[in-house]
Amino acid sequence: GNSVTQMEGPVTLSEEAFLTINCTYTATGYPSLFWYVQYPGEGLQLLLKATKADDKGSNKGFEATYRKETTSFHLEKGSVQVSDSAVYFCALRPVGNEKLTFGTGTRLTIIP
Amino acid sequence: EAQVTQNPRYLITVTGKKLTVTCSQNMNHEYMSWYRQDPGLGLRQIYYSMNVEVTDKGDVPEGYKVSRKEKRNFPLILESPSPNQTSLYFCASNRGQGSYNEQFFGPGTRLTVL
Numbered sequence: 001g002n003s004v005t006q007m008e009g010p011v012t013l014s015e016e017a018f019l020t021i022n023c024t025y026t027a028t029g030y031p032s033l034f035w036y037v038q039y040p041g042e043g044l045q046l047l048l049k050a051t052k053a054d055d056k057g058s059n060k061g062f063e064a065t066y067r068k069e070t071t072s073f074h075l076e077k078g079s080v081q082v083s084d085s086a087v088y089f090c091a092l093r094p095v096g097n098e099k100l101t102f103g104t105g106t107r108l109t110i111i112p
Numbered sequence: 113e114a115q116v117t118q119n120p121r122y123l124i125t126v127t128g129k130k131l132t133v134t135c136s137q138n139m140n141h142e143y144m145s146w147y148r149q150d151p152g153l154g155l156r157q158i159y160y161s162m163n164v165e166v167t168d169k170g171d172v173p174e175g176y177k178v179s180r181k182e183k184r185n186f187p188l189i190l191e192s193p194s195p196n197q198t199s200l201y202f203c204a205s206n207r208g209q210g211s212y213n214e215q216f217f218g219p220g221t222r223l224t225v226l
Contacts, residue, residue: 041219044217046215098143098145098160098213099170100157104153104154
């Protein structure tokens with residue numbers, strides 16, 4: 001079956017540090033891949049997505065590249081801000097299926 | 113404003129007392145689903161609906177019911193809640209017809225069953 005494995009948290013970084021949150025997946029074919037962000041007390045919001053191999057999704061300074069050879073979709077940001085503190089979820093959606101399969105989430109805290 | 117709304121946002125109840133969590137979307141989306149979020153487990157799908165009167169089980173359907181009588185509404189029903197259903201619940205919707213369509217999430221309902 002489909003599954004998503006993401007970096008265990010929590011992750012604590014200083015402001016302006018470089019961020020990487022690892023995500024790997026198991027699925028047949030070429031699923032679409034997503035990163036969602038959940039700010040305190042809110043629902044999930046789509047952060048970025050990639051629908052085919054070698055696609056790079058980007059938004060708000062975050063980037064992730066769909067790597068078919070390593071079945072990975074790692075989230076990166078060059079310089080984090082306090083406002084980036086949130087829980088980040090990696091997810092996949094198989095071709096022809098609307099269901100999202102989520103990773104367990106990674107809590108990120110940025111300290112000034 | 114395009115949105116998914118859920119009510120109530122917070123609910124404390126007792127074992128066995130039937131409850132309904134409502135979900136409504138104003139985007140004319142065909143696909144709707146319910147998830148529960150638990151620490152260390154991420155989000156797991158409870159039920160989903162491809163369209164009006166079409167529903168199916170997700171990964172963790174036991175103890176839940178749903179209905180889809182109108183396109184915009186997708187209520188989650190707990191006929192006899194138990195403490196292991198204490199969780200954070202999210203409703204989501206998307207246009208369907210393609211794995212690249214964004215799912216929109218509601219703000220969540222935090223349920224405590226005593």
